[in-house]
Amino acid sequence: MKKGRIEAFSDGVIAIIITIMVLELKVPHAAEFKNLLALWPVFLSYILSFIYVGIYWNNHHHLFVVVDRINGRVLWANMHLLFWLSMVPFATAWMGENHFAPAPVALYGFVLLMNGIAYSILTRSLIKHHGNDSVLAKAVGSGFKGTLSVASYALAIGCSFFSVWISGAFYVFVALMWLIPDKRIEKTLE
């Protein structure tokens, strides 16, 4: 099976997820700047989630550059990732509307954690289908950044009941780590 349609479907779902979050930016009824400023936790959550979903699209794009073929298992591993990505708008809205209260911050971390695990499952199912000697397996490498991310999310969930700002710092740290471009796949291709 070719990879074209799974890419197109994933692009569609991720494009919708990244965009419908904006529907949670409820327009203030009054027309003063102070009404706008009162929305800062909602905006901050939106920006963070936009970056996270952007990172997932970016990594998905890089990953599928080296994908040759797919099978049923890969289709469902990809669907599983899309499911957890679809939870991001909900977690973002709950966190933003409640001004980073502990429970929503913990849920946000849980959703990121499940996304990290789902991405890892997708990667493994692709490697299994391509073989350990494939270009894909070499390009993916040890997955150190993925493991570090998952550990950070777990720590952030734990911290959320003491200090949501430490949790937030973890979320920002992981996002920055991924924003620094991942040269592995580009290098392997060369």
Next chain:
Amino acid sequence: MKKGRIEAFSDGVIAIIITIMVLELKVPHAAEFKNLLALWPVFLSYILSFIYVGIYWNNHHHLFVVVDRINGRVLWANMHLLFWLSMVPFATAWMGENHFAPAPVALYGFVLLMNGIAYSILTRSLIKHHGNDSVLAKAVGSGFKGTLSVASYALAIGCSFFSVWISGAFYVFVALMWLIPDKRIEKTLE
């Protein structure tokens, strides 16, 4: 006529259907975990429908791998399927928000039933266009799983007025039956 654009349009519509269901996950106004847990019927309905729409995309993808060409009849049979798929978010929301009350559970089954019938019509219109000796006709086979699904939905609708849990068990059973990967088309291609 080529199949590229009907695939792209179907991907788009299915991607939107699977994603806008998340808009029905209304964010609780309070920030406690108990507020989140109170949403369990909504989450459970969402997960079930995500899997069902995922199954339809998956089967649509497998089906169109063996499609050579399309005609006007196929375009409308596909549009008919997309119509019933677009009813899934409504039925899901009604069922989730009313904690699996009998009428919404029956409606959910009715929508699944109409989807099953619409998929069957699409398959037949494709076979009619490709011929009974085509790779497509062989790959689709007897359609036993489709018939079993439709019968299960009908039974689930009937049961919903006595026990919604039996209906729910039918819905889960059919979903699991389809989650087990369908090797027919992959095998026929080999």
Next chain:
Amino acid sequence: MKKGRIEAFSDGVIAIIITIMVLELKVPHAAEFKNLLALWPVFLSYILSFIYVGIYWNNHHHLFVVVDRINGRVLWANMHLLFWLSMVPFATAWMGENHFAPAPVALYGFVLLMNGIAYSILTRSLIKHHGNDSVLAKAVGSGFKGTLSVASYALAIGCSFFSVWISGAFYVFVALMWLIPDKRIEKTLE
């Protein structure tokens, strides 16, 4: 300029338009069938608009099969069509929620009228770009059905202040006229 991206963008916008109409199907708060039946004008409007948007996608698809190349004028004629298509969900919701009151029925006809005109402008800008001897010009033909549709919409708007049912009959008549597959382009291609 190639036509691939204008097709993809149009597919995306039309897929979203046809799907977000379902968001206007507000889930009833009670769980009885009578609550569902009370929504019949909303459902009826949805079905009619789903068919209309489906017809536009279908015709757009057929039209672009014979398109060779596009230019800036075509891009904006297409954008103009997408604008009027994007008005369909609004007109549908107003008509459905007000149980086919005269003003919403007239607005619905106006939106259909503008869509018909926009489609005609798109067709002409494509013919101008391809030449009167092109396959496209022959495939499009006299545009009799388009003219009849626009006239029907105009009559339906006028009738809406006396009898909305006559207007509705016009809308159903035009939809049926287009549902009968248009063989012109398929024949010309052969």
Next chain:
Amino acid sequence: MKKGRIEAFSDGVIAIIITIMVLELKVPHAAEFKNLLALWPVFLSYILSFIYVGIYWNNHHHLFVVVDRINGRVLWANMHLLFWLSMVPFATAWMGENHFAPAPVALYGFVLLMNGIAYSILTRSLIKHHGNDSVLAKAVGSGFKGTLSVASYALAIGCSFFSVWISGAFYVFVALMWLIPDKRIEKTLE
């Protein structure tokens, strides 16, 4: 890396942005034309934003015609543009619902300003990747219209506190300037 998927993802996001704005056109509860007419600021804002997002899609399309290859920096410059485009529906809704009050009109200009800057960053990152002698660099040219747009937005923001109509005139002027088709890239290609 090839450009196909970044085009598809951008098409998806822009298609959703241009379409979800229609969800802010809240259907009036009464069924008289006067209820519809009361929505004129919302419609006017929608039309203006539809044109602006259409211009961005159009320019993005023209730009990527001459793009050969992309890299990680381009991916993120594109994501940055999509972020600011995703702010357009929010700014549009705030402006329309508050009947062009000063603060929302200023915010609208700010969002357009950031879009203009983001587009400029995307263009530069593409030129850097293709080289100053590339077809792309020649096709993009001096960017005079872009600079004029950004200056107009800045002036419009400043004017909004004295007269929102002058700001509005700036927004309409810039839109018209871009609606006049940009022949640079088409000419360079020839």
